[in-house]
Every structure is written in structure tokens, then in C-alpha cells.
Amino acid sequence: MRPIVDPRQGDVEDDASSTKRRTLISLAGSLLAEISLPKLIAAWAILIVLPALLLGAGPLLASIWISSVSSKAAEIYTGLLAPILLAILIAIGWFGGKPLWRLIEANFWSLNALAVQPAYALSREALRQLAERFLPADVDQRSRDFARAASAAVAGLLICGVSVWIIALAWPNTRWTGSLADLSSPSNLVHIALHNSVVIVAAYLAVAGLVWGLADTVMPQPRDLPRYPPTPSTGRIWRVAHLSDIHVVGERFGFRIEGGRSGPRGNERLKQTLAKLDAEHKERPLDIILITGDITDAGRSPEWAEFIDALSPYPHLAALTVILPGNHDLNVVDRANPARLDLPTSPKRRLREIRALSTMASVQGKRVHVVDDATGKLGATLEEFLEAHAEKIAEFSDRGTVRLSWDLAGLWPEAFPMVLPPEKEDGIGVILLDSTAETHFSFTNALGLVTEEQTRAIEKVVAQFPNARWILALHHHMVEYPKAAKAMSERIGTALVNGTWFVRRMQRLSGKAIVMHGHRHIDWIGMCGGLVIVSAPSPVMDVTNDRDTYFYIHRLGIGTDGHLALLEPKRIDLPADNDSPVAAPMPN
Known part of the structure; x- marks a missing residue:
């Protein structure tokens, strides 16, 4: 008996969060209708209102303290004040310096992700879209690069101009010095503090817009890889x-989540992928299997269990596999409801981190190392690193309390980067980065960030192995691809908010490293600033079961110039399942 509605084919509920089957306007409407207002108000208070008040009130409170309090306190504690303050600063630096720096860095880039990056990226890509319509189809690469660079410069100037206009509007209501009398009128103090905050943030946006535009303008523009070098006649080739x-x-x-019924159902396409890898490995051994994030759809325990279960029939492949986290593994609060958010105090994200770390340990725990912060050299294996916290991890996974979450706060940032060292001093290693920017809102889960701490660790690890070559692996893309687009929705990606900065830092590794990433589900191989960048297509996204997908086996070798070279890859096609009924048609 055939059911009227085949449950295996899903229904409209499976499309609740799908960007492939619903428009962004439709998703935004659902978000507004379903969002928890008490949680939203609390989140705004913690993440926006309180910091804004503190930022705006800072100059007033500082001037009050300097003018009225410090002089009197200094008279009483003339001999003690300086050593007491020094002891306090030493204690803060000793016990809380690194967590405090991580908090400052995360919040700094969060401000960019919230205010600068969306406005700048939208302006830049709109200008590029307009410019490309007027460029001849056969225009040379130099002219195309100039148009892209000019668009970045103009976008930076636009952000700066709008910010200066906002400063002019808010400035009459600001005040930067105060007296003790101001403390008697909290409402007036709040009013002044908010306007001060608007001016400070707008001033930062004006400077940041110019800096972002200038950085993108003078940086070499990304280009498609012009050609693959010939295969070296001698030397090792890594697959x-x-x-x-x-x-x-x-x-x-x-x-x-993203595909709904416009994507394949279940995990059969993944199993097909592993079967293809098994056949390839038997024909000619692979050296590394790299999965650059979004291993799961929402970071849930059953999803990680399914991944382990799919890999378990292939222990010889598991022994070559290294994985890193993506935004879907950490930042999806509720896979069925994009309006769902967690407060910054919630332990739920820490729980998703623990799930990811535990799975990474089971896959690669004996082979990858964390970086010792004191020496900058490779330290314990991931398995040994986590074993030192095993009891707390188990208790937190069972109870999930806020206190236990705080106790494990440093575990995730200290685990990255993970390093698969080269087998020989002139071999190839893999540096696995965490590029997920922390968020507590499913609808804004996709932005990326590579921290200064991880970047310094990369440089120290590379210096430790001067003759080795490296794969730098992360989830998010560093630059927008130089591809013409029909619509604006195709242009705006969710790249690293500090991508330009990261490219500049990594340029010094040109010739020694190749960058591999995912996130966009797009097949692209190109260069930027001397760095070869490889984007992986997704073998399971954006198509229904009746469509083919594919992935690549890349070949890496040492070129005649001594540089790490990306040779022509082998494309592995995953044929459609033509026996599977096609999912429901796309809505008009």
C-alpha cells in the first residue's frame, strides 16, 4: 500500500530553516514571529546595552574619578597606592590575562561582525556587481582586478562617510567630562552615555571602514589558479x-537544515563517498583524508554517532582521517528553528564543543598534537590533553551546569590549532584551525574568525619544522571568490571577519603551505597573495538524491623551485540514486 504522503520524502516542516527552499524574507518573517522576546531582550542587555553604557559612561566616570576621588585617595594612601595597584595588575595578568585577552579579542571581532563586515561586504559586492555589468565579457584580468580593488576602496569611503554623518547627529548630546553631581541623576547619565557610545562606535566604524577598504584595495586580488604545474619526475607525491x-x-x-527537501535525505551519500575512498585507497594508497568542518548538521549527539558509525567499517581510512569543526558543529542552537537563541551564559555551546572534541579525539586523538603555549612547540597529543580533564568533561556532559561549563572554558581555545606533524623532517603536515566565531543565535551562526593566538601558534610550529611543507586547514574561506554572479545573493559569503588580516599573516608561508577550506560548498581553486587556496565542494549538499555530486583527491608535490605545488587533482564522481523518488519540487 502506497501512502498518500510518503514520510520518507519529508514535508514542509523539513524546510523550516532551508535557505534553498525559502527566501530570506520568508525566513526573517518566521524568525520575528517565533523568536523568544524575553531571551532576546536579555541577550541584547548583556551583549549590546550593557557594553554600550559602559563604553559611553567610561569617559565621564574616569573624569569624575580623576578630578574628585583620586586626589583625596592619594593624600591618604600616598605610600601604598602605587604598590597596591601594581600588585592588582600583576594578579590580573597572572591569573586572568589569557582568558581576558581572548574575551577582548572575541568581542572586538564580534563588533566587526555585527557592524562593519555586513555593511562593508554588502557595499563592496553591490559595487562589484554593478561594475561587472559594464565590463566587457572579454576584459583582461588586470582590468577586472582594478574594478574589484576600486569597489573595495569606494565601499570603505561610503562606510566612513555614513559614520561621520552619524557622529555629527549624535555629537550635540555628548559630554566627555563630568562631576559627582552627575551621579545623582542616573537617567541623565544614561542618556549621555548612550550618545557617547554612538559616537565612539561610529568613530571606530569610520576608521575601520577606511582600513578594511584600503586593505582590500592594496592586497593582491584573488584569482583562479592559471594552470597546474607538471608532475615532478622525482620526489614524493602526496595524495x-x-x-x-x-x-x-x-x-x-x-x-x-539549509537544503531541506532540496538536498539528499539521510546519510547514504556519505556512505557512498566512503566506499569510493575505500576503492581509491585500495587502488593507490591515500596519505591524508581531510574533512574541513560541518561534519554534522547541528552538532547533536546522534549526528556525531552516525558519523562514527559510517566511518567504523573502514578503520584503514579512519587511520588517515583528520577533521576540524565548522559552524554547524558548534553554532546551531536549534536545527528546526532559526529564531532560537541561547543566552551567553548558557552552557549549551560548551556542550557542543565537548561533543566535537570527543569525536576528534576518537578519530585522530593519538596522531594530532596541541601546541604547548609556554614553548610554542608541539605538546601532548589530543588524547593526552583531554585525558587530563576527563573527569570534569564526563561530569559536565552528564549534568551540564553553568559552573562546570566555566571550569572547562579554556579547553576549546587551548586545543587549537591541532597539528598532524610530518612523518619526516621534509614531509608534509597538517595544521587544523578552529575558524568558528562564537554566536548564540542560529540565524547568525555562519561567520568565521581565526584568533591571534592560533596565528602565532602556526608561525611557531612552522618554524619548528623548517624543511617541512604544510596544509593549513580551516572551515571558512578567507577571501570572496573572483566569480561573476547573476544575483547579489550569490556574492555575499560568510567569510572570516578578519580574513584580509589572516591572508597577510599567512603570505609569508607562500611556497611552504597550501590552504584548504570548505563552508561555501563551492568547487574553487585559486591564489591570493601567493597562497594557493583550495575550496572543497560538498558531496551531500544542494542537490537531491537523483543528482550527481563529486569530490577531489588532490596531489601535492615539490616543484622544481622547491615550493609545495598543487598538481592536477582527480575528480571522484558520486552517481545519482535514480531508484530514489525525487523530492518535492521547488516552490515558485
Whole structure:
């Protein structure tokens, strides 16, 4: 008996968060209708209102303290004040310096992600879209690069101009010095503090817009890789299977958040991928299987369990596999409701981090190392690193309390980067980065960030192995691809908010390292600033079961110039399942 509605094919509920089957306007409408207002108000208070008040009130309170309090206190404690303050600063630096720096850095880039990056990226890509319509189809690469660079410069100037206009509007209501009398009128103090905050943030936006535009203008523009070098006649060739965005679901007939019924159901396409890898490995051994994030669709325990279960029949492949986290593994608060948010005090994100770390330890725990912060050299294996916290991890996973979450706050940032060292001093290693920017809101889960701490660690590890070559692996893309687009929605990606900065830092590794990432589900191989960049297509996203997908096995070798060279890859096609009924048609 055939059911009227086949439950294996899903229904409209499976499309609740799908960007492939619903427009952004529709998703935004659902978000506004379903969002928890008490949580939203609390989150705004913690993340926006309180910092804004503190920022704006800072100059007033500082002037009050300097003019009225410090002189009197100094008279009483003339001999004690300086050593007491010094002891306090030493204590803060000793016990809380690194967590405090991480908090400052995360909040600094969060401000950019909230205010600068969206406005700048939208302006830049709109200008590029307009410019490309007027460029002849056969225009040379130099002219195309000039148009892209000019668009970045103009976008920076626009952000600066709008910010200066906002400063002019808010300035009459600001005041930067105060007296003790101001403390008697909290409402007036709040009014002044908010206007001060607007001016401070707008001033930062004016400077940041110019800096971002200038940085993008003078940086070499990304280009498609012009050609693959010839295969060296001598020397080692490494075969690296690059997968990304496999989005494992926890149900046999489950659909993915972004694709809904416009994507494959269940995990059969992943199993097909592993079977292809097994056949390739038997024909000619692979050296590395790299999965650059979004291993799961929402970071849930059943999804990680399904991933381990799919890999378990292939222990010889598991022994070559290294994985890193993506935004879907950490930042999806609720896979069925994009309006769902957690407060910054919630332990739920820490729980998703623990799930990811535990799975990474089971896959690669004996082979990858964390970086010792004191020496900058490779330290314990991931397995040894986590074993030191095993009891607290187990208790937190069982109870999930806020206190236990705080106790494990340093575990995630200290685990990255993870390093798969080269087998020989002139071999190839893999540096696995965490590029997920912390968020507590499913609808804004996709932005990326590589911290200064991880970047310094990369440089120290590379210096430790002067003759080795490296794969730098992360989830997010560093630059927007130089591809013409039909619509604006195709242009705006969710790249690293500090991508330009990160490219500049990594340029010094040109010739020694190749960058591999995922996130966009797009097949692209190119260069930027001398760095070769490889984007992995997703073997499971954006198509229904009746469509083919593919992935690549890349070949890396040492070129005649001594540089690490990306040779022509082998494309592995995953044929459609023509026996599977096609999902419901796309809505008009």
C-alpha cells in the first residue's frame, strides 16, 4: 500500500530553516514571529546595552574619578597606592590575562561582525556587481582586478562617510567630562552615555571602514589558479582526499537544515563517498583524508554517532582521517528553528564543543598534537590533553551546569590549532584551525574568525619544522571568490571577519603551505597573495538524491623551485540514486 504522503520524502516542516527552499524574507518573517522576546531582550542587555553604557559612561566616570576621588585617595594612601595597584595588575595578568585577552579579542571581532563586515561586504559586492555589468565579457584580468580593488576602496569611503554623518547627529548630546553631581541623576547619565557610545562606535566604524577598504584595495586580488604545474619526475607525491560539509544527520530519512527537501535525505551519500575512498585507497594508497568542518548538521549527539558509525567499517581510512569543526558543529542552537537563541551564559555551546572534541579525539586523538603555549612547540597529543580533564568533561556532559561549563572554558581555545606533524623532517603536515566565531543565535551562526593566538601558534610550529611543507586547514574561506554572479545573493559569503588580516599573516608561508577550506560548498581553486587556496565542494549538499555530486583527491608535490605545488587533482564522481523518488519540487 502506497501512502498518500510518503514520510520518507519529508514535508514542509523539513524546510523550516532551508535557505534553498525559502527566501530570506520568508525566513526573517518566521524568525520575528517565533523568536523568544524575553531571551532576546536579555541577550541584547548583556551583549549590546550593557557594553554600550559602559563604553559611553567610561569617559565621564574616569573624569569624575580623576578630578574628585583620586586626589583625596592619594593624600591618604600616598605610600601604598602605587604598590597596591601594581600588585592588582600583576594578579590580573597572572591569573586572568589569557582568558581576558581572548574575551577582548572575541568581542572586538564580534563588533566587526555585527557592524562593519555586513555593511562593508554588502557595499563592496553591490559595487562589484554593478561594475561587472559594464565590463566587457572579454576584459583582461588586470582590468577586472582594478574594478574589484576600486569597489573595495569606494565601499570603505561610503562606510566612513555614513559614520561621520552619524557622529555629527549624535555629537550635540555628548559630554566627555563630568562631576559627582552627575551621579545623582542616573537617567541623565544614561542618556549621555548612550550618545557617547554612538559616537565612539561610529568613530571606530569610520576608521575601520577606511582600513578594511584600503586593505582590500592594496592586497593582491584573488584569482583562479592559471594552470597546474607538471608532475615532478622525482620526489614524493602526496595524495590528499579533501572533503567538507558532509552535514551528517541523525535520522535515517532526515533532511539538512539549509537544503531541506532540496538536498539528499539521510546519510547514504556519505556512505557512498566512503566506499569510493575505500576503492581509491585500495587502488593507490591515500596519505591524508581531510574533512574541513560541518561534519554534522547541528552538532547533536546522534549526528556525531552516525558519523562514527559510517566511518567504523573502514578503520584503514579512519587511520588517515583528520577533521576540524565548522559552524554547524558548534553554532546551531536549534536545527528546526532559526529564531532560537541561547543566552551567553548558557552552557549549551560548551556542550557542543565537548561533543566535537570527543569525536576528534576518537578519530585522530593519538596522531594530532596541541601546541604547548609556554614553548610554542608541539605538546601532548589530543588524547593526552583531554585525558587530563576527563573527569570534569564526563561530569559536565552528564549534568551540564553553568559552573562546570566555566571550569572547562579554556579547553576549546587551548586545543587549537591541532597539528598532524610530518612523518619526516621534509614531509608534509597538517595544521587544523578552529575558524568558528562564537554566536548564540542560529540565524547568525555562519561567520568565521581565526584568533591571534592560533596565528602565532602556526608561525611557531612552522618554524619548528623548517624543511617541512604544510596544509593549513580551516572551515571558512578567507577571501570572496573572483566569480561573476547573476544575483547579489550569490556574492555575499560568510567569510572570516578578519580574513584580509589572516591572508597577510599567512603570505609569508607562500611556497611552504597550501590552504584548504570548505563552508561555501563551492568547487574553487585559486591564489591570493601567493597562497594557493583550495575550496572543497560538498558531496551531500544542494542537490537531491537523483543528482550527481563529486569530490577531489588532490596531489601535492615539490616543484622544481622547491615550493609545495598543487598538481592536477582527480575528480571522484558520486552517481545519482535514480531508484530514489525525487523530492518535492521547488516552490515558485
